[in-house]
Amino acid sequence: MNKSSRISSAAAPAPAKDAGAVAHPEAAPVSVALVGFGTVGRSVARILSSSPAHLRLTHIVNRDVERKRVDWLPGHIRWTDNFEDALDDSVDIVVELVGGLEPAREWARRALSAGKSVVTANKQLIAHHGPELLELARRQGCQLAFGASVAGGVPVVSGLQEGLAGDRLFRVCGILNGTCNYILSKIEEGGVGFAGALREAQQLGYAESDPTDDVEGFDARAKLAILARVGLNCEVAPGDIACRSIASLEAVDFLYARDLGCTIRQISCAELRDDGRLFAAVQPALVPLRSPLARVQGSQNLVMATGEFGGETVFSGYGAGGDPTAVAVVSDLIAIAQGRMNGFHLAPVRKVAVTAEFNAEHHLRFTVSDRPGIIAAVSGILAKYGISIEAVLQKPGYPSSRLPFVMTLVKCPNSLVEQALEELRHLDFMVEPILSLPMLP
């Protein structure tokens, strides 16, 4: 019997948060190697050093580790530059917090191959290589846990996979990127457009100096791919999920949205269709103010899961940051130490065809150099594609050389709107790209 199967079958006690009135059996501590000692790693170390007595941090691996060393951790911990040390016989679980695809993938493979369970907060690793690593874990009789890879401290991976296991979920939607949500909340508050809000987010450390992954939706789509797996049992490559940027949003869009009883959020959504395909997309959308999605402020995350039997269940909280993410990592460590992970990775999943087609009302914002005949020209093209206009909104106070106005469209396929846009964008009075946003019902 290898070490990891000892762990997964051990009935270890729950973390001793407090001296208990109820006796519980003693169990040998489970040894943990932490690979990556940044913000999340430090938080994990702090939680481990302060409470769950049966989890024992034994190794900390980091490049140039001496500059990382802290004095508040026990002396027995081995500080090392060398990942090989994490494969020491004494280690039961390797926590991968280096991020990115390589060497994270190679290290996770090596740890699993050595019979160690792996806990990771790495969304890209799981979104891209989850199936291969889960299969390796299964063959090795180890666990691969990734609760921290989606929505930080919000326990949505276990919530979908275990808490709602009894339902048949068909839709998972949410706000999965705190950086975008912070930026959009800032624009909503007024006074700044996208560029200003991004700058502020960067100054506060909420956005990277290269914000592409967040702003273009690549971060959220990796998380959505993971949720589609754990919630809908569908295998989706992140690259198959359509993404649209939030970079063209301006303050005026929120003013018009507000007139429609809405705000704007980056929405990630995966939905099983009756034809067996999976709709999956990450895009900015108009969200009714009464929706829980509209009320997510700043860097919070929210996931709504909809099932055949249980209806809509919502999970929300802090989706990022060292401490919340560390809570998810430690919760996974406890689950493995308690032998509660058995069978997770055996959930049958299926490969599905992915579509980005949907029917929705649309909100189009045009910025034009004003002159007579604009509405006629635009509505003529829309009519040609059989698209009906619901409303035209035009606020006063903008220069006629750069005049924004909005049309909302009656529910129709987004592909039809895309075709019309292709023609509309060539109209010579358009002075900015047309912004098209779906409106959530």
Add this chain to the structure above:
Amino acid sequence: MNKSSRISSAAAPAPAKDAGAVAHPEAAPVSVALVGFGTVGRSVARILSSSPAHLRLTHIVNRDVERKRVDWLPGHIRWTDNFEDALDDSVDIVVELVGGLEPAREWARRALSAGKSVVTANKQLIAHHGPELLELARRQGCQLAFGASVAGGVPVVSGLQEGLAGDRLFRVCGILNGTCNYILSKIEEGGVGFAGALREAQQLGYAESDPTDDVEGFDARAKLAILARVGLNCEVAPGDIACRSIASLEAVDFLYARDLGCTIRQISCAELRDDGRLFAAVQPALVPLRSPLARVQGSQNLVMATGEFGGETVFSGYGAGGDPTAVAVVSDLIAIAQGRMNGFHLAPVRKVAVTAEFNAEHHLRFTVSDRPGIIAAVSGILAKYGISIEAVLQKPGYPSSRLPFVMTLVKCPNSLVEQALEELRHLDFMVEPILSLPMLP
């Protein structure tokens, strides 16, 4: 090895929601006896008959079972009046859905004693006899699962106990009684007072003909006792939790609350104090409209858990009804069948002293027979107790013989307010009992 330890160590596959592209090992089905075939029982049977292939419903026990028999379940199921049949050797898990304390307790004891795991949706059973039954389950090497006992389909028991296991939670607050929330939402909508809203809830089947348990907070306090156990590791007798009724609320209270940017909800809250005591209470309170608690409409439930590391995490969804509650039951069945329940009931808990004392702003509604000197008399008594008035609100349009007005008080201990109220209620111009509500920050 008895049957149940076979179950708890089996690495059975997750429910086959769909034919999987990934192969998974076959496992012997786990046999389930359903005791109680009401609304929830029928939903459990429907879910079991349609999806999770490794769970096999074998017995349905109900009084006068013939009138309950349905034609959409497989022929192999044994329909019986006799609970003893559920103890048959072939049964692995007994699902207790009869409710109430007896015979539910006796049946749960007998099932566990016979080496069978028990899944229950019975909040009173777990709140009152949880410790004794969990200890019996531990001794027998079986599981006792009760995810359905709080907040129906919202996976908050597993969310606190597993999903947030890595945090140190110190507060759990929520809306745990859908009937009260329905009644309060109705009064909020306008046009009806408590009596009218209750009548409507009764007509729609949301409230019992005797609504005492809901309205007085007894239902919610049983659930709060369970959340205090699983979230805060505190053992609390439901009877030690202070309850205040929602029966004296009227439409006018919501009008005044709205002026303060608030609404009114029945709030259940348990919080670990620095002195080691546990604050626990179920009471109507003013809730700021921006709080997630304020937005819970109709019969929905919501739980906010606050931890030292992860901050505030929110779970919400359908807290009652056959199908959502059945989702929680089936999720527990799957967890037991997959061997994911090991060690749950070993979480060390401690008995704590319970207090209902808190510091808060207060909202007092007086209904008086108007005459000069009322404000002076009331404010004089408040001043005597060192209580400062924040604001006085009086809306026009009420008869002077029955004039409601509101005072809000600066933050102070509720015990001080209670003392002042004892004196205030004897003032001869008071024509109705004084309503006192704390205001959530």
